[in-house]
Amino acid sequence: ASGFPIGAMVATSAVTNGLKLGDLGSTFGGGPVACAAALATLDVIDGEELMANVRRVSAQIAGRAAKTLGIESVRGCGFLLGLQMPRPATEVQEALFAHRMLTGTAADPATLRLLPPLSFSSEEAGLLMGALEQVLA
Incomplete structure (x- = not known):
């Protein structure tokens, strides 16, 4: 996110149905500052087309x-x-x-x-x- 580390994953329910708590993790996933940076980056990508x-x-x-x-x-x-x-x-x-x-x-x-x-x-x-x-x- 503009140089700020963040981790994310997108998957269908066919993939995620077999997952349980603790199966996936990310060093940079879900932190509030990283999420704010990612949202700001997405706003720029969208706003500036x-x-x-x-x-x-x-x-x-x-x-x-x-x-x-x-x-x-x-x-x-x-x-x-x-x-x-x-x-x-x-x-x-x-x-x-x-x-x-x-x-x-x-x-x-x-x-x-x-x-x-x-x-x-x-x-x-x-x-x-x-x-x-x-x-x-």
């Missing part, structure tokens, strides 16, 4: 990436995207860092991982993709 932003901007990134030479495919959902490269992703990552862009890599050495914050804007996505197009040119 961050999930709508994720849907809009991730579609922008995926659409532009699909048309970018040097990107073989785009995988993922929302802001967790993997861009498949024909060369080692670490090379692309290092070149993007020179453009002040932070990206990640994945278990697949040819996958560049994108995981921006929920507030990542359309303008910022444009800057990222512009830098990526320069690096791959």
